[in-house]
Every structure is written in C-alpha cells, then in structure tokens.
Amino acid sequence: MSGPGLVPAIAVHGGAGTVARSSLSAAQEALYHAGLAAALKAGQIVLMQGGSALDAVTEAVVSLEDCPLFNAGHGAVFTNNGTHELDASIMDGRTLAAGAVGCVRRIRNPVRAARAVMEDGDYVFLAGEGADRFAAEQGLELVDNAYFATDARREQWQLVRAGGGTALDHDAANLFAVLPKTPLDPGRKLGTVGAVALDREGNLAAATSTGGLTNKHAGRIGDTPIIGAGCYANNRTVAVSATGSGEVFMRLVVGHDISARMEYAGSDLAAACNYVVMEGLPALGGRGGVIAIDRGGAIVLPFSTEGMYRGYAQGDGAPVTAIYR
C-alpha cells in the first residue's frame, strides 16, 4: 500500500470573497477553521489508509456540503424563486474520467451524484430533474429541497431581494454581520467548496460543489460543474478546484488553462496558477481563487479577493487552515 513513496496531500476551499477581518469574531473564525479542518481530516484519513485521491476529495467535499457555513449542500443559498439549485463535479486525473450535476434540487450530497455520473460512465453531465432522477435510480440519499435552507441564508436572500435583486455571495460578512449595515456588493458572488488531492499512487483528483449565487436566475449554471473550468484533474499536470466569478472562470476555462500552461508552456504550478488568478481573471473583471496540487504534491492556494476559506494537509501532518490574506 505504500506506492512509489509519494507523500499524499489534500487541499480544500470553502469559497473566496469579501471577508473583512472586522466582520468575524474570534468565535466565528473558529467555526470556519473547524469546518475546514474537519473536511481536510475526512480526506486525510482516506489518503493515509492508502485510499485514492478520488475518494479523498469526495469525502472532503461531502464534509463541506454537510457543514451549514459553506455555500454547498446544507447551507446553500437561495435562487430568485426561493428554492435551492446545486451544482457539483468531480474528475479523476488518472483516467480523465469526470462527472457533474447541475441545477439539482433533491440530492443531499451533490458531489456523490457527480461521482455516480462518472462511475456510471454513460454521461459526464446531467442537469435538472433528469439528474435528480438519475441520483434516485442510483440509490443516493434524497432530501426535500428545504433541507438545504438555513435561517442565515434565508435572511441573506430576503435582504438581497429587498435590495434590488442583485446576487450576493456566501461570505462571513453576510452570515454574521448586522446585515442591513453591510453594503450589498454585487461582485461578491463567490461561494463554492472544493478539494484537490494526490494519493500515494501518484493519482490526482479534484471535486467542486456549490449552491451558486444568492437570488440567481433559476437555471443558472456557473463554472462549478464545468469540467475544465471549476474542476479539472490530469495526472500529467495538476488538480484544480476554483471559486470566484464563475462566468469569467468559464470564459477562461480556468482549470484546463492552468494544466495547459504547465503541460504545453512549461510553467510550474505557482506560475500557472498565479498568472490565471492574478492577471487572466482581473483582465476580464473576474476575481476569486483556486486550490491546486501538482503531481509532485506541491500545493498553491492563490486568490485575489480579501479572503478565501482554505487549508491543506500533507501526509499525517496537522491540517493548516486560513481565512484572510
């Protein structure tokens, strides 16, 4: 079970956005750190037992989906018709196998549905009712759409509606701050969770999941379930999970672009990621971040926003988590 001696590693994110240091109390910060650490440990246990990167990113993202603090699974934001529509994706760098679901409403853990799509093999991407029905056929746990709601998200949605219907991201300022005093910045659309991992066999994997934009138009699909945009893994190069201005990430095909810069232009991990996050995205008005791990286990977590909920763990080392720059 020791493989070629690689030290397995995992990184996670819980979204990038406007996270002003003043907006979080120490107790609130501690909740986010604990949520990130729990996700890292869920993946780390898999990896240290010789499990696959694919299983590690699945378990890490399930943990983030189940945590109400993050905009994915339980705790997802509301659409403009008061419901929840979730997107998720997963990719196996060993085989380039991939699966994704979009606009699902009844699957407790959308990343498990993405995984089931991948393993079923007939399709890569299922959306809407057809995807919910597929998950039911596969025996995945279904929930009522109201399962995804939290009081904090409902307040956030009502505030956005009252403020003219602009979209708003998952961020700490909105979950905890005195909401009416928080300026509604339409750019803060950045809530997503994700994980990337390298296992002992040298296999890379990535997974991403989101509840999308608060008050989004029903049917909107962002970069999260788009293979090559919000999620990409390729054993020759890198595993990437993105969070940010989804539409710009789609136009730049961010995940595949990072891989292509490494494979075709000879960029290293940091150069490829930094260019895309710090230059490519801002040139089109986009912002956010990525987490990425290369085939040697190097990890980078660049972001252009005030903060990004993020963390990593290498081997059996203690998880390292962070929020601000």
Next chain:
Amino acid sequence: MSGPGLVPAIAVHGGAGTVARSSLSAAQEALYHAGLAAALKAGQIVLMQGGSALDAVTEAVVSLEDCPLFNAGHGAVFTNNGTHELDASIMDGRTLAAGAVGCVRRIRNPVRAARAVMEDGDYVFLAGEGADRFAAEQGLELVDNAYFATDARREQWQLVRAGGGTALDHDAANLFAVLPKTPLDPGRKLGTVGAVALDREGNLAAATSTGGLTNKHAGRIGDTPIIGAGCYANNRTVAVSATGSGEVFMRLVVGHDISARMEYAGSDLAAACNYVVMEGLPALGGRGGVIAIDRGGAIVLPFSTEGMYRGYAQGDGAPVTAIYR
C-alpha cells in the same frame, strides 16, 4: 468596411457519424449538400456585407437549426421520455464573451438564446426551464416542444427504444435507410451542427447547437453548450466547433485544448486539430470531428468517423460542401 484586408471565411458542420456511402441516394446527398450550402450562404452574406463573425455564425447555425435534416432545432432527436431537449452555445473570440443554453424545450432557435445569454452578460450558461423563461423574457420566438419533431426522428427513436434503448446519432443511414436493416451502433451519437467564422476585422467566433442523443437520459448535457469543449473562440488562436462523442470531448476540453496547443506549444492549426481528433479522442474511445478556423483564415475540418457533413466558403467564393472522407 474593408478592415485590415482579411478575406472573411466561414465553415459549418452538420454532424459526424457513420455515414456509409451506400446509405444515401444521389437525391438524398443533394439535400444535405443544399442544407450545408444554405447555411454557408447565410453566414457568407453577413461577412461580405462587412458584418461580424459573431453574426455570421449565428445566422449559419439558425439555418442549420431550421433544416429538418440536422439534429438541432427542427429535426432534433427524441429523449428517453419522448420530448426534445436542446443545447447551444456561442463565443466571441474578440472579447471571450460567451453564452450557452442547455436542456431547453421551447426556444425555436437555441443558438439565438445562447447569443441572448451572452449579450445580457449576467450569466454564461442557463439550463432547463430557467433558460426557457429567460428566452421568453428576452422576446425570443417560443414554440411547442412538438415543433422540433419530424416523422423520421420519431421512427428513429421508436427503433432505438425497441432495440434496447441505446443512443443513436443523427446520420443519413438512419434517416433514409430501411431502418430495421440498419445495425444499431451505440457509438453513433454524433449529431450536432456548428459554425466558425473570421470576419474582415480579424475577429473569430464559434457557435454549436444540438438535439443531443436519441433516447438520451433527460437532463443529459453534452459538449455542445460547454465553453471550451464543443465551442471555443479566441482571437489570439482559433475558433472551433465540435461534433462527436460528447462525453469524451468534455473530458478532453477539446476546443480550449486546440487553442492552448496553438498558443502555448506553438502548434499550427492543422497539427493541433489533427492531434486532438486523430490521437487524443481515440485514446479515450472518442470519435467525431471539429471545424476550425485560425486568425489568418486557414480552415481545417478533420474527423475520424466515416463521414462528417461539412463545408466552407472563403470571401465571395462558392460554398464547398462534402459528406464522406
């Protein structure tokens, strides 16, 4: 209106697949050639009047959507619940602006909805009922879902259902041949239409549209509406529209990969397209083709199947169309 002196050009495809020479009569072949030529002329008129590549690919794809021979718009295949779900996308190489719709059921011309999503600017990708509603809000022409049906497609669907429910592509053998004698090859899932163009100003654009797979699982989204997979345009490199085994095209991020090979690895248009179509796709069990035009106006139309409905027109020259190798 003459710009920098570039000769504008356009290419179109009407799907790749198993098109046995013996399966089409001369009269039937003539119908396909006429359909392709009409689409080319629709785009060529725009370009020769000094219009944009974006307008040219829109008009060419509308023409293919309206033609019942091709699996897009009127003439789209049936899903496994007897309805039609259509996908389309468009991308502007000048700005990297993009728009897409997935699983739409009521929009007469899905490519116009993709264009409307792009021009509205808030989103890149809308799916399902939300996308239909957006199109209605934008004043696009809506139709009853039955508008997309043709007798030939209904027979094809009923045959596929009777044969065990495998998916089947849009191809001439199935539309015209004595159907019960035609072996049902589950690999022939390849019906799509698309256009790529270069205008006098040196701007590239691409558009793609499809009815998807016959008897597909409701909710299945293939590569057609995925920016970077079935549709990609970038003035620095290339405009690409793909047709083939959509799931493999998604895993390889075909459109962006061709662009990245040109931009980062220094490949020319033909080398980049040939590698992806003839080596990359088959290595993962995929097949099909692409049409691509580079910023100098060079056009390639490689495919790995028996045939691909295709054609191109340069300047005010007569459209050139072809079906077989």
